[in-house]
Amino acid sequence: MREVKIGLCGLGTVGSGVFNVMSRNLAAINARSNCQISIAQVGCRRDNVACDLSKANITRDIFEVAQNPDIDIVVELIGGTTVAYELVMLALENGKHVVTANKALIAEHGMTIFAQAEARGLMVCYEAAVAGGIPIIKALREGLSANRINWLAGIINGTTNFILSEMDTKGREFADVLSEAQAKGYAEADPTFDVEGIDASHKLAILASIAFAMPLSLEGLFTDGITQLEPQDVAYARELGYVIKHLGIARQTDAGVELRVHPTLVPERSLIAGVNDVANAIMVNADAVGTTLFSGPGAGAEPTASSVIADIVDVARAMDSYPDSWVPALGYSSSVIEPRTLMNIEDVETGFYIRFSALDKPGVLSDVTKIMGDAGISIEAIIQREQPAGERYVNVIILTNVTKEKCLNEAVTHIEHLETVRGEVSFIRVEYLDQV
Ligand code: HSE
DSSP states (O other): OEEEEEEEEOOSHHHHHHHHHHHHTHHHHHHHHTEEEEEEEEEOOOSOOSSOOTTOOEESOHHHHHHOTTOSEEEEOSOSSSHHHHHHHHHHHTTOEEEEOOHHHHHHHHHHHHHHHHHHTOOEEOGGGSSTTSOHHHIIIIITTTSOEEEEEEEOOHHHHHHHHHHHHHOOOHHHHHHHHHHTTOSOSSTHHHHTTHHHHHHHHHHHHHHHTOOOOOTTOEEOOSTTOOHHHHHHHHHTTEEEEEEEEEEEETTEEEEEEEEEEEETTSGGGGOOTTEEEEEEEETTTEEEEEEEEOSSHHHHHHHHHHHHHHHHHHTTSOGGGSOOTTSSOGGGOOOOOBOOGGGOEEEEEEEEEEEOSTTHHHHHHHHHHHTTOOEEEEEEOOOOTTOOEEEEEEEEOSEEHHHHHHHHHHHHHSTTEEEEEEEEEEOOOOOO
16 A cells, blocks of 8 residues: 655644544544555644654654655644744645645635645645534535535534523523633634634635635625624524524625625524534535535534544545646636625625614604614514513514615614614624525
């Protein structure tokens, strides 16, 4: 069997997972790849690692790994976009194929990295960059290659899904759940990347590029996190028959491509509503196949290692064949990848959940419904909460039909100016994810 030598850079949560799964399942991995794969060198600066390095060839200099003439594939698991970028480019300059789990690196520098790899006849694989253990990159690039993709909507950050699930089912506090996600190794080094939606935006940019043959870019991608969500919204959504999920949505419309990450009400009956804890799920709607759902663990050591090793197997199998037979980095020949017009969030059409505090007196709701009617917004449901004794204000919750965000913003401004309304009107977008 052909020998294939790996240089593993980074032994954090994912790196240790790769080391352990490779050691445990090596016979099957070799049989599947028809190669004899070994970890020839490990580049790592940390001393406390969750794997047995007693037989490993270790260096503290990751750049040594990228230049080691024995190594065929450099596996970049150090994270970040500065040193990781230098490492990947150096590995390519030195004729190494690259496997990475680094979504920020691919979303921000993917086009440069792929161009360099293509010019040098090398592969760069990144299955683990999106949705941890779910083979969604392979599904989009290969399994769905017959289709025109209409839209995809995904829970693509395990940490936020874990937090929302715990808030929903156990009424736990946000900060307390976040600490648990960090302890379990789900969260990013800087957890604001998770809760502000940045991690999900990196992943959505990657999915959209593959789905719609457009260059990787974060420009124009609307991003909102879950830090402003209140437990009462999670509870009101349930009362209305919805669940709040943090979704990344990409859709092709006649007016352009929508790319957005934000908390979203989805109907309890939708496939994605029941995907809880650290699980991720991506719904893909395409013209030939219809709607599919890919779900599984979206973070954690071994689920992510599963995807990294699948890439290693793919590279090991293909590296001695002609580059023309390889699956292109974004699933399409680079010559057809073209920028697309992105839609401004104000022009996107969704349903809306609205909450505000209003004086409990006759005529208030009719003022609000008139404003909504004047803005062309149709109301689907209204809840008014009974106030505690002595409280003059009540919470009003409105669910609208699908409307342009521009119209909703106009209505919100008018409602906030009503003398009977106190404070700001908050809103959350609603998606029906019709499974047609
Ligand atoms: N922090 C990420 C998440 C890890 O929570 O999904 C996997 O990309």
